[in-house]
Amino acid sequence: MVRSAGLLLYRSAASGAELFIAHMGGPFWRRRERAWSIPKGEYTDEPPLEAALREFHEEIGVPAPDVPWTELGEFRQASGKRVVVFAGAAPAFSVTAVRSNTVKLELPRGSGRFVDVPEVDDARWVSVDDARTMLVAGQVAAVDALVGLLGRSG
Structure with missing residues (x-):
C-alpha cells in the first residue's frame, strides 16, 4: 500500500479560514479541474510527520513553518493511496515563488523521450469553500476534519 504524508496549513482571514494548497505540475494536471493537492509525498521508513515536513520543503521550495502540528487522520484517495495529514496554524506564512523538485516523465508514453516536470507549479492560500x-476529491475529507477541529477549538 502506498502511503503519503502532507501538511495542511491554515490561517484566519476576514472571510473565514484559508488553506495553503498546491497545484500539481506536469501535462496530466494542466487542464484538470481538481488539480490541487495538500503538499504531500510518499514515505516508507520515516515517521509520517518527518516525511510531511520533508515533502513540503521539496514541493514548495521553502521549509514548512515551525508551528505545532495536529494529526487530522489518514485519508484514502481514489488511487488507493493513503495520506496522513497534519494541520498547522501558519498565519504569517507566505511564499513568493514555488521552487519544486522535478520528476522525470516519459512523454509521450512509450516514446523513450523523458522530460523533467515540476511536482508542483503553483501554491496559494484559498478559502475553505x-x-x-x-x-483532488480524496483530500476534501481532510479539509472537513480541519473545519471540525477548528469548530471545536474556537
Missing part, C-alpha cells in the same frame, strides 16, 4: 472544489 474554494479548497473543497479545487483539491
Whole structure:
C-alpha cells in the first residue's frame, strides 16, 4: 500500500479560514479541474510527520513553518493511496515563488523521450469553500476534519 504524508496549513482571514494548497505540475494536471493537492509525498521508513515536513520543503521550495502540528487522520484517495495529514496554524506564512523538485516523465508514453516536470507549479492560500472544489476529491475529507477541529477549538 502506498502511503503519503502532507501538511495542511491554515490561517484566519476576514472571510473565514484559508488553506495553503498546491497545484500539481506536469501535462496530466494542466487542464484538470481538481488539480490541487495538500503538499504531500510518499514515505516508507520515516515517521509520517518527518516525511510531511520533508515533502513540503521539496514541493514548495521553502521549509514548512515551525508551528505545532495536529494529526487530522489518514485519508484514502481514489488511487488507493493513503495520506496522513497534519494541520498547522501558519498565519504569517507566505511564499513568493514555488521552487519544486522535478520528476522525470516519459512523454509521450512509450516514446523513450523523458522530460523533467515540476511536482508542483503553483501554491496559494484559498478559502475553505474554494479548497473543497479545487483539491483532488480524496483530500476534501481532510479539509472537513480541519473545519471540525477548528469548530471545536474556537
